[in-house]
Amino acid sequence: MLHKFKSMFGDVEIGIFFQMSPVFEMFISRIVQALKSMNLNVQKEIINDIIIEIKDFRVNYIHSSKDVTEVLEELILLNQKEFLECRIKCNVFLKSKIGTSLTARNVEILYSPIEEKKSKTAKLLRDYLLDIQPLKSMTEKDAGFVKKAIETIFK
Amino acid sequence: MFKLFLKWYKYYESLFFEKEAGIVMKNKDYKNKNLIKPAEEQTILDFVEKKLSENATIRELMKDEYISYGGIRDFLYHKFCALYFSLCPYHKNKKDETCDATLCWLENFSDVFTPDKVSDYQFYHNLVKATVQPSICPECGKEELELKWQDEGYLAKLGLINFADVAYLECKSCKKRFITRADRMAVEFLLKVFLAKPSKKSPVKAGQTIVLALDKVGLEIFIEHLEKEKDVKNIWRRLDPFLISDQIGELDLNIAVADFVCEYYNIEYEEKIETGNLIEEFEDEDENSSEKFDISDLFDDFDEK
Numbered sequence: 418m419l420h421k422f423k424s425m426f427g428d429v430e431i432g433i434f435f436q437m438s439p440v441f442e443m444f445i446s447r448i449v450q451a452l453k454s455m456n457l458n459v460q461k462e463i464i465n466d467i468i469i470e471i472k473d474f475r476v477n478y479i480h481s482s483k484d485v486t487e488v489l490e491e492l493i494l495l496n497q498k499e500f501l502e503c504r505i506k507c508n509v510f511l512k513s514k515i516g517t518s519l520t521a522r523n524v525e526i527l528y529s530p531i532e533e534k535k536s537k538t539a540k541l542l543r544d545y546l547l548d549i550q551p552l553k554s555m556t557e558k559d560a561g562f563v564k565k566a567i568e569t570i571f572k
Numbered sequence: 573m574f575k576l577f578l579k580w581y582k583y584y585e586s587l588f589f590e591k592e593a594g595i596v597m598k599n600k601d602y603k604n605k606n607l608i609k610p611a612e613e614q615t616i617l618d619f620v621e622k623k624l625s626e627n628a629t630i631r632e633l634m635k636d637e638y639i640s641y642g643g644i645r646d647f648l649y650h651k652f653c654a655l656y657f658s659l660c661p662y663h664k665n666k667k668d669e670t671c672d673a674t675l676c677w678l679e680n681f682s683d684v685f686t687p688d689k690v691s692d693y694q695f696y697h698n699l700v701k702a703t704v705q706p707s708i709c710p711e712c713g714k715e716e717l718e719l720k721w722q723d724e725g726y727l728a729k730l731g732l733i734n735f736a737d738v739a740y741l742e743c744k745s746c747k748k749r750f751i752t753r754a755d756r757m758a759v760e761f762l763l764k765v766f767l768a769k770p771s772k773k774s775p776v777k778a779g780q781t782i783v784l785a786l787d788k789v790g791l792e793i794f795i796e797h798l799e800k801e802k803d804v805k806n807i808w809r810r811l812d813p814f815l816i817s818d819q820i821g822e823l824d825l826n827i828a829v830a831d832f833v834c835e836y837y838n839i840e841y842e843e844k845i846e847t848g849n850l851i852e853e854f855e856d857e858d859e860n861s862s863e864k865f866d867i868s869d870l871f872d873d874f875d876e877k
Contacts, residue, residue, distance in 0.1 A: 456651070458673040517645055518646055519640065522638075
């Protein structure tokens with residue numbers, strides 16, 4: 418699961434680090450937003466340490482409920498990332514700069530790479546392309562087949 | 573930039589074990605530090621934490637939470653805002669979108685308030701209102717009840733004992749008043765104690781004023797506990813643990829309840845607070861903890877006793 422998470426969010430080193438990829442920073446912002454929506458006083462600026470425990474990681478095409486988690490790597494290889502959306506369930510332990518801490522369990526985060534770009538044109542284009550996307554229907558129909566096909570082509 | 577860990581859950585599942593949320597008293601990290609801060613350096617958060625450190629209401633509220641917190645300071649900081657305790661540094665009446673509780677909490681208390689300007693009734697108002705019964709009017713079923721305090725004279729018609737700091741709820745539509753459950757229990761119990769054995773040694777005497785605790789949840793737990801007690805002398809001792817009611821001319825249950833709450837939740841204060849080289853000791857402690865930084869350290873607070 419962490420492997421899949423990494424293919425979406427880039428290589429996240431386990432341990433302490435001070436430089437995060439912008440994508441990952443986005444993920445942290447999402448967590449902060451989720452905590453805020455639970456009526457908690459949390460700001461990105463107050464965080465000192467954060468431990469995120471990924472409990473569940475699911476991927477599907479936007480506007481679709483069919484799970485394509487199994488073929489995530491293959492889809493990324495085929496430049497499908499922008500059409501995907503992931504649902505991440507995680508436990509979050511957070512320690513603030515003044516030493517207070519909290520643990521929230523089963524925080525749900527919805528993340529889609531393109532939603533972050535805020536460009537209306539990009540979203541319109543995505544929605545348009547999504548409808549005529551042959552890979553989408555093929556993957557949703559038979560993920561195993563897509564996987565196999567990719568393996569045959571690339572290996 | 574902050575430090576961040578991302579862990580694969582199998583390894584760390586044990587860290588997130590389900591525990592009974594709440595009651596964690598071992599916040600030696602910062603608790604004592606805040607309690608000994610000179611008044612002029614206190615933040616609003618320090619002030620509220622100190623005031624509620626022996627309060628059962630906030631602890632019971634914390635227990636009901638879905639999120640776990642390291643302690644009441646953490647709970648206050650992340651869940652409440654200073655306005656809840658009538659301590660908004662901007663003197664607002666309502667929260668709005670410009671509010672940032674994480675900053676307000678850290679405002680210097682003495683810059684904004686003088687301790688005697690904050691009335692206890694205002695301070696405890698929301699906390700008491702959120703926890704007392706009844707929550708709907710038993711007469712007309714309406715939900716809008718207003719919390720009011722009667723500082724003196726309630727039940728004075730009994731002619732024997734005067735009860736102060738009684739909280740009651742007034743229905744906004746039918747105007748009926750109801751004494752809160754905790755206060756009713758306390759009044760009934762104290763009258764029983766008085767009638768069972770009138771004595772000079774009893775802290776409950778004719779003509780006495782009894783101040784009911786502002787911590788109504790604590791009061792309720794306290795009275796429930798006393799009801800199980802068979803020996804009236806033990807009850808007297810509990811009601812007046814420091815034997816000062818004669819000297820101060822009233823029986824202040826705030827003292828008795830706070831004393832009981834400490835025992836009930838196992839709140840301990842480290843005695844070295846009194847010593848001079850305290851700051852150094854804390855600094856040492858901090859160094860040690862950063863040296864052998866280990867994730868499990870972060871979960872110290874969750875260790876079950």
